[in-house]
Structure formats: C-alpha cells, structure tokens
Amino acid sequence: METHQKPPNDRAFLVYNAPGMQSHPDREPRDLLKVLVRNPKEVLVFWEISQQSFQRVLQGLGGSQPQEIGLKLLLKYKHSQGEGQDWYDLHPLSNAYYAKFLEPVSAVRAEVFVTHKGKISLFMETQGGDLPPRGPAKLLDPQWIHPIWRKEGQIQVLADGSAVLEKTPEAWKEYFDAFEGSFEGSSPSSSWGQR
Amino acid sequence: MLLKEALRVAHLLLLGGNARLYHAKGYLLLMLHAHLPFVRHEGYERSFIEENWLNEAILETYIPMLRVFRNLKSENVPFKITMSFTPTLSLMLVDPYLQDRFRQYLDNLILLAQKETKRTVSDSHLNHLSKKYLDHFEDTKQVFEDLKGNLINGFLPFVESGNLEVITSPATHAFLPFYDSEPSILRSQLRNGRRTFKRIWGREPKGIWLSECGYFPKLEDYLDKEGFRFFFVDSHGITHATPRPMFGVYAPVEVGNGIFAFGRDQESSKQVWSAIDGYPGDLRYREYYRDIGHDLDFEYLKDHLPSSGIRVNTGIKYHRITGKTAFKEWYQPDWAMEACGNHASDFLYNRARQAEWLFKENKQPAIIVSPYDAELFGHWWYEGPQFLEFLFKKMHFDQSVVKPILPLEATRVLPRVQSVKMQMSSWGENGYADVWLNGSNDWIYPHIHALSIEMQAYAHRYQGAKGWQRRVLLQMGRELLLLQSSDWAFIMKTGTMVDYAVRRTNLHINLFLRLKNMLDTGTCEEEVLDGTEAEHNAFPDIQVEDFC
Numbered sequence: 001m002e003t004h005q006k007p008p009n010d011r012a013f014l015v016y017n018a019p020g021m022q023s024h025p026d027r028e029p030r031d032l033l034k035v036l037v038r039n040p041k042e043v044l045v046f047w048e049i050s051q052q053s054f055q056r057v058l059q060g061l062g063g064s065q066p067q068e069i070g071l072k073l074l075l076k077y078k079h080s081q082g083e084g085q086d087w088y089d090l091h092p093l094s095n096a097y098y099a100k101f102l103e104p105v106s107a108v109r110a111e112v113f114v115t116h117k118g119k120i121s122l123f124m125e126t127q128g129g130d131l132p133p134r135g136p137a138k139l140l141d142p143q144w145i146h147p148i149w150r151k152e153g154q155i156q157v158l159a160d161g162s163a164v165l166e167k168t169p170e171a172w173k174e175y176f177d178a179f180e181g182s183f184e185g186s187s188p189s190s191s192w193g194q195r
Numbered sequence: 196m197l198l199k200e201a202l203r204v205a206h207l208l209l210l211g212g213n214a215r216l217y218h219a220k221g222y223l224l225l226m227l228h229a230h231l232p233f234v235r236h237e238g239y240e241r242s243f244i245e246e247n248w249l250n251e252a253i254l255e256t257y258i259p260m261l262r263v264f265r266n267l268k269s270e271n272v273p274f275k276i277t278m279s280f281t282p283t284l285s286l287m288l289v290d291p292y293l294q295d296r297f298r299q300y301l302d303n304l305i306l307l308a309q310k311e312t313k314r315t316v317s318d319s320h321l322n323h324l325s326k327k328y329l330d331h332f333e334d335t336k337q338v339f340e341d342l343k344g345n346l347i348n349g350f351l352p353f354v355e356s357g358n359l360e361v362i363t364s365p366a367t368h369a370f371l372p373f374y375d376s377e378p379s380i381l382r383s384q385l386r387n388g389r390r391t392f393k394r395i396w397g398r399e400p401k402g403i404w405l406s407e408c409g410y411f412p413k414l415e416d417y418l419d420k421e422g423f424r425f426f427f428v429d430s431h432g433i434t435h436a437t438p439r440p441m442f443g444v445y446a447p448v449e450v451g452n453g454i455f456a457f458g459r460d461q462e463s464s465k466q467v468w469s470a471i472d473g474y475p476g477d478l479r480y481r482e483y484y485r486d487i488g489h490d491l492d493f494e495y496l497k498d499h500l501p502s503s504g505i506r507v508n509t510g511i512k513y514h515r516i517t518g519k520t521a522f523k524e525w526y527q528p529d530w531a532m533e534a535c536g537n538h539a540s541d542f543l544y545n546r547a548r549q550a551e552w553l554f555k556e557n558k559q560p561a562i563i564v565s566p567y568d569a570e571l572f573g574h575w576w577y578e579g580p581q582f583l584e585f586l587f588k589k590m591h592f593d594q595s596v597v598k599p600i601l602p603l604e605a606t607r608v609l610p611r612v613q614s615v616k617m618q619m620s621s622w623g624e625n626g627y628a629d630v631w632l633n634g635s636n637d638w639i640y641p642h643i644h645a646l647s648i649e650m651q652a653y654a655h656r657y658q659g660a661k662g663w664q665r666r667v668l669l670q671m672g673r674e675l676l677l678l679q680s681s682d683w684a685f686i687m688k689t690g691t692m693v694d695y696a697v698r699r700t701n702l703h704i705n706l707f708l709r710l711k712n713m714l715d716t717g718t719c720e721e722e723v724l725d726g727t728e729a730e731h732n733a734f735p736d737i738q739v740e741d742f743c
Contacts, residue, residue, distance in 0.1 A: 013726030014238055015702060025704040030645050036373050037411075037619055039627035046641050096637065129375055129411065132618040132627065133435045141438040144613045148556060165439060172443075172556075 035110050035128030038098070043131070045073060045110045046096035047124060057123060061116035066092070070115040073097055077105035106130035138164040148172070221550025221561040222600035222608065223590070224457065225583075226427060228404050229257070229569035230281040230368055232682040233733050237292045241502045245695055249287050250300040253346065254510060256573035257288075258335050259580040261349045264358065267587055274358050274587040275599035278350075278569060279404030281364040282391035283680070285347065286733050289395055294344035301339070305332045307499045307509060311487070314495075320525055321513060327528065328511050347395060354398070360601045362402040363392035366734065369679040370631045372411040372619050373640060379651040380643075380679065381414070383741040385421045387676060387734050394736060402426060402602055406681050407631065408566075408622035410456070419452035425602045426456055427566055432620035433458030440615055445553050445561040447606055449614040455606050456617060462549060463565040466542055474538040475576035478516045479530040482523050483575060485514040512577075535578045539585035547596040562605045563597070566622075635693075636684040642704050643679055650675050650707075653714060654742035663719040665739070670727055671710045672737050678703035706731075 015021055029048040036044045049057075058069060071090040076083065080103065088097060108128035113120050140155070140163040149155050154166045231252060236243035267274045280288075287293050311325035342349045353359035365371060366387035374380035385403075392400045402425040403418065410428050418426065425447070433444045433456065440448050444458030467473050488496065488509040501507060514523035515531070546563055553561035572579030590597060606612055623630035632640070650671060657668050678700065686696035706727055713719055 011238055011726045011729055012722040015706060015727060015730050016236070016239065016698075018723075018726075021705045021709075022698045022701050023705070025642060025701055025708065027642065027645065027704065027708060030648070032641065032645055032648070034376060034640070034644055036632055036640060037628065038632050039625060039629055044632055044637060044640075046637070048641055048645065095641070126376070130618065132620060133437075136434050137437040137439045139438045141441075141613065141615075144438065144441040146441045146557075 031124060033110060033112055033124040033126045035108055035126060037129055037131055040104060040132050040134045042098055042100050043108060043128060044096060044098050047112050048095060057114045057121060061114065061119050061121055063116045068116055072113040072115055072120065074111040074113065075099055076109040078107045079103055079105045101131065104131055104133055140165055218595065219560055219598040220554040221546065221563055221597045222605060223546055223597050224277065224562055224564045224600050224602060224605055226277045226564065226566035227569035227572065228279045228566060229284055230364065231284050231287065232680050233283040233287065233367065233677055235287060235290060235293055237730065244501050244503065244507055246296055247300065247507060249293060250297050251510065251574055252570050253297055254301065254335055256570050257346055258338050259573045261338065263580045263584045264353050266584055268358070272587050272591045275601050276358065277360040277362065277601055279362045279364050281368055282366050282388050283368065283733065285391060285395045288346050297339065301332060301336050303499055304510060305329065305336065308332055308511065311511060324513050324526060361396055362404055363388045363400040364404045365406050366391065367676045367680040368406040368682060370406055370409045370628065370681040371414060372409045372621065372628060375411045377644060377647050379742050380647050381417045383672065383676060384679065385417055386741045387737060389421050390736060391734060408432065410617060411619045412616065415451045415454045418454055424454055427564065428456050428458055428617065429620055429622040429626055430459050430461050431626050432456065432617055436615035436617045438615060440613055442557055444564065445557065446609055447562060447612055449612050450617055455612065457564045457602060459566055459622065460563045463546060463563060466545065467567060474582070476516065477534045478518055479527065479534040480516050481512055481526050481531060481577040482514040482516045485512055485523055487511045531578050532581065535581045536585050539582050539589055542586060543589050543594065543597065547594055550597050559609060562600065630688050631681055631684040633688060636687040639684060639700050646675055646678065646704065646707055649711065650742045653711065654739050657714065658739055658743065663724065664714060666724060666728065667710050667713050668739055669737050670724065671707050672742055673731050673734055674703045674707040674710065676734060677731060
C-alpha cells in the first residue's frame with residue numbers, strides 16, 4: 001500500500017467537509033464523441049467540444065460569434081436492406097442526443113458537423129457498435145441442429161449451405177424462446193429505495 | 196440407440212463427469228451475487244447512514260448464509276453454490292474500521308433488543324419475538340468475534356471443501372458495455388477486480404460476475420487476458436446469440452478464447468424474483484417495511500438511532516406481510532418456517548419437472564442457472580437463507596433428478612459445448628441498459644469518459660513517476676474507479692437516496708480534478724493527498740499501468 005494514512009482525528013482534510021467537493025463539477029470540456037448503446041432500438045450520442053477546437057472551427061468557417069454556429073449530427077448504420085443514415089439538426093448548445101431506430105441496425109457511426117451560414121464542416125466522428133438483436137437468431141450451426149427442429153420440419157437450408165430455423169416449436173417456447181424482460185434484474189442491495 | 200447412449204456415457208466419463216453427476220437429469224447452478232458499493236466514511240462526527248448498508252447485509256445475509264453452510268456441512272449435505280463477492284464488498288469486509296463499525300452497530304442492537312424484552316413483557320408473543328431477536332444478535336456477535344471480524348475467513352473453509360465457488364466482479368461494479376470504446380476502463384476494472392480478489396481471498400478467481408450481467412461483443416478478449424474462464428448473462432444473452440444455441444440457456448456456450456457463458460433460467464428466476472407471485476411475497480413471511488425504528492416512539496428510540504437522529508430500520512420487525520393492507524398481523528415464526536419448507540419443496544419439484552422435460556428433449560442433462568442478488572436472501576427476504584438450507588437438504592435427501600453443480604463442473608458434465616457469438620445484454624429492466632442510461636443519470640457518462648481519457652494520458656506521461664507524483668496518480672486512479680460504479684446511476688434511477696449518489700459522483704470527479712491539478716502545477720497539496728488516500732483507501736495495490 002503506497003498510501004500514507006494518518007489517524008482520522010489528525011486528518012486536516014476530510015473530503016466531505018472540504019468546500020466545493022460535492023458541487024457539480026466545473027470541468028473544462030474536451031473534444032469527445034461517444035455512442036452508448038441503450039437497447040435494441042436506441043443509442044445515446046454525446047459530445048464535448050473544447051474551447052480551442054470551437055474557436056478553430058469558428059474561424060475556419062469565417063464566423064466570429066459562437067451563437068452563429070449550428071450543429072448537425074449524422075448517424076450512419078447498416079440494416080437488413082443495406083446502409084442507412086439519419087441527419088439531426090441540433091441546438092448549438094446541445095451535447096447529447098438519444099437516437100431511435102425502427103429496425104435493428106449495426107455498425108453505427110456518428111459524425112458531428114458544425115454549420116455556419118450554409119457552410120458545413122465535419123468536426124468529429126466515432127465508431128459505435130451494433131445494436132443488440134430483438135429476438136433469437138434464425139441462423140443455425142449445421143453441427144448443432146436439434147433433432148426436434150428437423151422433426152418438425154422447421155429447418156430451411158439456404159443456397160450457401162447454411163441452415164436457418166423458420167419457427168420455434170410450440171412446446172419449446174416456454175423454455176427456449178422467451179424473454180419477458182420484466183424481472184427488474186438487480187435488486188437494491190440494502191435499504192436503498194426504501195421508505 | 197442403446198449403443199449411442201453407451202457411447203455418450205463413456206464420453207462423459209472420459210471427460211471427467213463422474214457417474215454420480217451423470218445420473219442426474221439436471222443440475223442446479225445456484226449463483227448468489229453479493230455486492231455493495233464502497234461506503235466507508237471514517238473520521239466524521241456525524242456518521243454516514245450509508246455504512247449501515249454493509250452492517251445490515253452482514254447481519255441479515257452474510258452471517259445467516261454462513262450459518263446455513265455450517266448447518267449443511269454438519270449434516271453432510273453435499274451442497275454446491277457459487278457466490279460473487281465484488282471487490283468493493285471484499286475490501287469492506289476486511290477493513291478494520293468497518294469491522295469496528297459493525298461491532299458498534301451490533302452492540303447498539305443488542306442494547307435495543309434487551310430494552311425490547313422489557314418493553315414487551317406484558318405481551319407474550321411480542322416478548323417471544325424480542326427474545327428471538329436478542330438471541331439472534333448475540334449469536335451474530337459470537338460468530339463475528341470467532342472470526343475476529345473477518346467474514347472471509349468464515350467462507351474460506353467452504354471454498355476449500357468444494358462446496359462454495361467464489362468469484363469476483365469488475366473492481367467497482369462498472370457497467371462495462373458503456374466502455375467498449377475505452378480499453379483502459381475495461382482493463383483497470385478487470386485487473387483491479389482480479390487483483391483485489393486474489394489478495395483478499397488468496398486465490399485466483401476462475402470466473403467473473405459481470406456487473407448487472409452487462410456483456411458486449413469482444414469483452415471475452417479482455418476477460419481472457421485477465422484469466423477469467425466463465426461469466427453469466429441474462430437469458431436473452433444466450434437465446435439471441437448467433438448461431439442459435441441448440442440447448443438455449445440449458446447448456447453453457449463458448450464465446451471465444453475458451454470462455455464460457457451461462458444464461459439465466461427464467462422459470463426459476465421468476466419463482467423467486469417475481470413481485471407478484473414470487474415466494475418472498477407470501478403472507479406468512481416477515482414484513483420488511485414495518486420496523487420498530489419507524490414504528491416506536493422517538494424518545495424511546497433516540498439513543499439507538501444514528502448521530503444524525505433520523506429514523507432508520509433497526510432490523511427488529513414484528514409483523515408479517517399479512518396482505519396488501521396497511522394493517523399487519525404479528526409475525527409467526529413457525530408459520531414462516533412452514534411456508535419456507537413448502538416453497539423449497541415447490542422450487543425443487545418444479546426444477547425436477549423442468550429437468551425431466553429438458554432431458555427428454557435434449558438427451559443430455561440441463562444446466563439450470565439460477566442467479567440472484569445475495570442480499571435478497573435474509574435482508575429483503577428474511578427467511579431466504581432458511582429456504583436455501585431446506586432446498587439443499589431436500590435436493591440431497593428427497594430426490595435424485597436434480598443435483599447442485601458449480602460452473603466449471605457444468606462444462607465437464609456435458610458431452611460438448613457449442614460456440615456462439617453473443618450481442619450486448621444485461622439483466623436490468625427490459626434486458627439492456629435502460630436502467631443505467633436515462634434522463635436521470637446520463638450526465639455522468641461524459642465525465643467518466645473524459646476523465647478516463649485524461650487518466651490514460653497522465654498514466655503514460657507519469658509512468659515512471661515516484662514520490663508524491665506517483666501517489667497522486669494512483670489516487671486519481673482510485674477516484675476514477677469509484678466514480679465508475681454502476682450503483683450511482685442505479686440509485687439515481689430508483690429515485691431514493693439520490694442525493695448521496697449525486698454527491699458521490701461529484702465528489703470523485705472533483706477529487707480527481709484536484710489531484711490532477713497537483714500534477715499540472717507541480718505542487719503537492721499534502722493534506723489533500725493524505726486525506727483523500729485515507730478516506731478512499733480502496734485498491735491499495737492499484738498500478739499506474741492499469742490505466743495505460
């Protein structure tokens with residue numbers, strides 16, 4: 001242990017008694033763009049722009065006043081039919097956006113653009129992840145095909161030799177196909193949330 | 196068909212599955228996740244009631260669980276149970292200051308229970324209950340002192356006898372799917388999770404409980420580097436994998452690098468978790484929400500309440516659930532024990548029925564994974580530890596369809612394990628990240644990501660630093676880990692104790708920035724550094740390289 005502890009009564013600095021330590025942090029923003037996957041239909045994109053970068057972009061676009069600047073968010077992704085993209089016009093002071101998708105998408109990419117009087121400039125981009133699927137996969141491993149799937153004739157072999165399961169046998173649904181998503185998972189560990 | 200079956204038996208034996216294991220049609224993998232965030236507040240005149248989270252869990256869950264294990268062992272019942280002890284919890288269980296706080300907490304309860312035996316003398320039933328509480332508290336004190344305050348020493352004999360498998364979690368229970376783009380967060384969480392566990396438990400953890408069962412693709416690469424061989428996910432983590440797993444959640448899957456994932460069985464989960472028809476809601480069980488700390492006169496209680504004078508749960512509760520009414524009847528321990536036995540029988544009956552059906556369908560034993568928060572047993576569900584004791588006894592004495600099993604045994608008892616690719620999932624509400632990412636808590640993530648990037652840069656810049664600069668850097672790492680705890684976001688979402696979660700979040704960020712400023716200015720604020728190290732003394736063996 002590389003800490004150098006003094007007895008509690010000798011400590012001149014107690015973190016909860018120190019002024020300002022529990023206040024909302026006043027932190028210099030840095031250039032940052034992230035995509036967090038929330039669920040199969042939604043991601044949170046958030047960003048920060050450092051003061052220096054903001055000034056550089058402002059000057060690059062020929063602007064002089066911060067309020068002249070606009071923001072646009074572009075999300076690119078893959079879906080079942082190919083590739084897609086969505087543009088979002090954002091408030092200049094915004095720093096996050098929950099983006100929703102109507103169908104499962106993958107390889108989500110986010111790009112933040114700065115606009116000024118009709119000019120647009122890419123400011124930041126990032127690679128996001130895949131949104132999780134909304135149900136069981138149809139694709140089967142040919143080495144792992146359950147006899148009941150064959151017996152009930154639910155297997156379809158595709159041209160490339162791969163196998164897909166068209167429908168889960170009814171008797172199996174209780175045990176194999178269900179996700180109700182309503183257990184409320186983690187319970188609080190102590191008196192949290194009580195009274 | 197007979198030849199095929201004979202070959203399968205031979206295969207199992209070759210794989211190390213012994214005959215006794217094979218004779219079961221299903222195996223119950225009971226997994227209890229024990230976790231508390233780091234709530235240690237030494238040196239304050241007014242105590243922090245959050246420290247009671249640990250005291251309550253020791254009194255109502257961890258020591259009762261030890262009693263169950265001891266009882267089972269003394270009756271030669273071959274129980275098998277897997278428990279995760281998170282690094283923050285393990286750290287607190289061996290912390291001398293917190294051990295003393297538990298002694299004070301318990302001594303206070305013993306005094307209160309003694310007072311209760313006098314107050315209730317005119318009511319024979321209440322008097323009987325108050326004496327039971329007094330006995331319980333005094334016995335708890337005996338158990339605690341026999342172990343010299345270190346509960347780890349109480350659990351270790353069961354680890355060594357093969358009845359208990361203990362595993363770890365990420366260092367501060369961070370929700371890892373949010374950090375898939377920041378490898379330094381993943382590394383520092385996993386490394387400190389493993390290192391802390393090894394130092395305290397004296398052994399390498401074979402598996403890990405991913406905080407909130409949060410998984411994302413490629414996590415197995417990081418788990419492999421830290422030597423973890425298995426983890427757990429919610430049901431859809433397995434059932435939504437590609438290609439589709441042949442046995443659903445009833446067999447572990449391999450997700451890459453020889454790492455196994457176990458999926459939660461919904462039926463057994465529901466029987467215990469369900470708020471509507473779960474066992475803990477039985478009308479005969481003890482009512483959690485009626486506690487003398489809130490029911491009795493303040494003047495009578497005031498010497499037993501925290502220094503802040505606010506009413507808290509004392510753990511002395513005299514009512515049973517009764518029904519969905521404000522009126523509650525007195526708790527009848529015999530009725531509760533009867534319910535507990537019935538519920539253990541029902542749980543086992545359903546597992547046996549489930550195992551038989553699955554065996555018929557799959558031609559191999561089912562691995563039924565039942566994970567729960569450990570604190571459900573005893574703290575929330577007072578009779579929960581007794582339920583577990585009944586369950587293991589009945590499993591051993593009353594039937595042979597279902598047997599208990601540990602995770603790596605489960606991979607050996609099956610003829611082979613399917614390899615799949617899984618997608619992101621968690622065990623929270625709706626099965627993904629909604630609980631830890633919403634309007635109540637999303638403000639914390641830009642801070643966590645920004646500070647983590649700063650930490651990585653400073654870890655590189657000051658990698659060879661010595662003296663106070665190294666101490667500052669390591670403390671920045673501790674503050675960052677404590678900031679990343681999923682508990683703060685969870686509490687903000689649940690809407691109670693939010694103030695504490697917000698204060699903790701702000702505090703760790705502000706301390707990080709203050710420490711960083713020392714490096715930026717080349718000035719050591721000795722008192723600040725001393726005080727912060729003393730108060731947030733988690734992860735004493737943290738390394739600068741964890742963040743590189």
